[in-house]
Amino acid sequence: xxxxxxxxxxxxLKTGQSMTLQCAQDMNHNSMYWxxxxxxxxxxxxxxxxxxxxxxxxxxxxxxxxxxxxxxxFSLRLESAxxxxxxxxxxxxxxxxxSGANVLTFGAGSRLTVL
Amino acid sequence: GNSVTQMEGPVTLSEEAFLTINCTYTATGYPSxxxxxxxxxxxLQLLLKATKADDKGSNKGFEATYRKETTSFHLEKGxxxxxxxxxxxxALRGSYKLSFGAGTTVTVRA
Numbered sequence: 001x002x003x004x005x006x007x008x009x010x011x012x013l014k015t016g017q018s019m020t021l022q023c024a025q026d027m028n029h030n031s032m033y034w035x036x037x038x039x040x041x042x043x044x045x046x047x048x049x050x051x052x053x054x055x056x057x058x059x060x061x062x063x064x065x066x067x068x069x070x071x072x073x074f075s076l077r078l079e080s081a082x083x084x085x086x087x088x089x090x091x092x093x094x095x096x097x098x099s100g101a102n103v104l105t106f107g108a109g110s111r112l113t114v115l
Numbered sequence: 116g117n118s119v120t121q122m123e124g125p126v127t128l129s130e131e132a133f134l135t136i137n138c139t140y141t142a143t144g145y146p147s148x149x150x151x152x153x154x155x156x157x158x159l160q161l162l163l164k165a166t167k168a169d170d171k172g173s174n175k176g177f178e179a180t181y182r183k184e185t186t187s188f189h190l191e192k193g194x195x196x197x198x199x200x201x202x203x204x205x206a207l208r209g210s211y212k213l214s215f216g217a218g219t220t221v222t223v224r225a
């Protein structure tokens with residue numbers, strides 16, 4: 001019953017460094033998402049993948065890239081980190097691609113600090 | 116586009132007090148509505164949901180009714196406990212993705 005697993009939990013980067021946040025789900029869900037959480041702004045969608053082989057931009061995609069490696073895994077990459085990307089990042093998955101009452105299952109989050 | 120507005124916090128209550136968190140939305144069509152809860156140090160988890168007008172979602176003593184006429188989905192609990200201290204997010208689902216409110220931090224004192 002792992003659900004959605006994110007790594008790493010914590011990371012400190014210097015401006016300009018690159019890194020990849022990993023996410024894996026074991027629920028056979030079709031759709032996966034990356035959100036960032038900032039104080040007073042709730043969660044904002046960075047990228048999502050409605051199904052294996054597809055990815056789409058969300059509200060705040062600039063400075064990020066994603067890869068849907070297979071049905072289980074969806075990674076988020078920062079090519080050149082900036083202090084504005086200091087945030088808590090959440091990966092999530094859901095079982096269907098059509099609109100409706102599809103519930104998201106979230107990982108525990110990855111706290112990233114960019115100095 | 117879709118958007119959610121929820122009351123600003125933080126909210127501090129005593130145990131057994133009544134809790135209301137207001138949430139209103141803007142959307143085209145008939146979105147599904149959700150409340151998610153985030154306990155300290157954890158990811159978000161679903162608290163309750165409603166998929167059509169006049170539906171009432173309920174869980175763990177919390178309730179919310181989907182009011183299309185007022186475009187609202189207010190969260191209520193009649194008697195809160197210390198364990199209800201968390202951040203609560205209202206959300207609506209359009210196609211493929213959820214739109215979240217800013218979150219309301221609730222602290223319940225013993």
